[in-house]
Amino acid sequence: MQYVIDLQGITWIRDTTTLLHNVSWQVKPKEHWAMLGLNGSGKTTLLNMITGYLWPTSGEVSVLGHRFGEIDLRELRRSIGWVSQSLQEKLHVNDYAQSIVASGKYASIGLYEQPSEADWSRAHQLMQTLGCKHLWNREFKTCSQGEKQKVLIARALMANPRILILDEPCNGLDLLSREKLLDSINELAQQEDAPTLIYVTHHTEEILPVFSHTLLLRNGEVFQSGETEQLLDEETLSQFFDAPVAVEKHQKRVYVRAVAGAKHS
Ligand SMILES: Nc1ncnc2c1ncn2[C@@H]1O[C@H](COP(=O)(O)OP(=O)(O)O)[C@@H](O)[C@H]1O
Numbered sequence: 225m226q227y228v229i230d231l232q233g234i235t236w237i238r239d240t241t242t243l244l245h246n247v248s249w250q251v252k253p254k255e256h257w258a259m260l261g262l263n264g265s266g267k268t269t270l271l272n273m274i275t276g277y278l279w280p281t282s283g284e285v286s287v288l289g290h291r292f293g294e295i296d297l298r299e300l301r302r303s304i305g306w307v308s309q310s311l312q313e314k315l316h317v318n319d320y321a322q323s324i325v326a327s328g329k330y331a332s333i334g335l336y337e338q339p340s341e342a343d344w345s346r347a348h349q350l351m352q353t354l355g356c357k358h359l360w361n362r363e364f365k366t367c368s369q370g371e372k373q374k375v376l377i378a379r380a381l382m383a384n385p386r387i388l389i390l391d392e393p394c395n396g397l398d399l400l401s402r403e404k405l406l407d408s409i410n411e412l413a414q415q416e417d418a419p420t421l422i423y424v425t426h427h428t429e430e431i432l433p434v435f436s437h438t439l440l441l442r443n444g445e446v447f448q449s450g451e452t453e454q455l456l457d458e459e460t461l462s463q464f465f466d467a468p469v470a471v472e473k474h475q476k477r478v479y480v481r482a483v484a485g486a487k488h489s
């Protein structure tokens with residue numbers, strides 16, 4: 225079996241602090257994963273291992289069947305799309321949404337090469353999938369936060385990645401914008417040729433049913449991982465958050481509420 229992502233015993237020590245400890249994680253083809261963890265639990269650090277921007281102190285990283293150390297990372301990174309807040313800050317805000325999406329083919333900031341007719345048509349189709357084709361002629365800076373995220377996801381898809389990482393894409397969105405973005409992500413995840421999605425969040429309710437598996441990360445360690453439905457129950461989540469929580473399910477999504485009398489740390 226060739227894993228899409230295969231982490232074996234990843235530990236990352238910075239100065240004297242262990243930021244990741246013995247993290248093992250296997251993602252199989254056709255699975256979409258959520259990664260759940262509180263702020264500072266090491267989620268983004270772990271993503272940096274998968275994209276080869278950080279090198280573990282010990283352990284082994286293989287992505288798409290290639291062991292790190294034996295493959296050209298720049299090559300591999302072309303197969304991985306990554307949407308995060310910091311990307312948004314780097315883009316040229318005066319560009320039109322269409323150019324931002326089309327530039328994803330070259331993973332460039334700004335459009336230096338003239339896209340072909342087929343590229344424009346693909347950009348348009350991706351914006352349609354993400355439910356944002358009406359933004360085609362809009363300057364990026366005039367898009368709302370949620371709209372920007374959709375444009376950036378479409379942009380990442382332009383390069384036909386095999387893995388798409390969404391690092392807290394709903395942060396800062398109001399309730400309705402968040403639901404709209406999640407709808408788009410749901411639409412994308414269900415496509416036959418969709419890349420493997422890794423959805424990173426600290427809110428359980430953002431984990432859509434299409435994310436069949438979840439990794440619970442706590443203090444740089446895997447608390448548990450497995451099938452989302454099995455994992456996100458009251459007992460596991462109370463242990464995970466180290467505080468009693470009540471869980472309610474709506475349309476196969478899990479809403480967590482701290483129970484009165486929960487201890488504060
Ligand atoms: N380059 C770095 N050097 C030292 N500490 C870091 C570095 N990057 C992240 N950290 C620390 O590692 C911990 C996990 O950070 P991060 O992976 O960003 O968490 P998350 O994405 O889950 O919020 C934090 O305590 C953060 O301060």
Ligand SMILES: [Mg+2]
Nearest residue numbers: 267268269391
């Ligand atoms: Mg983070």
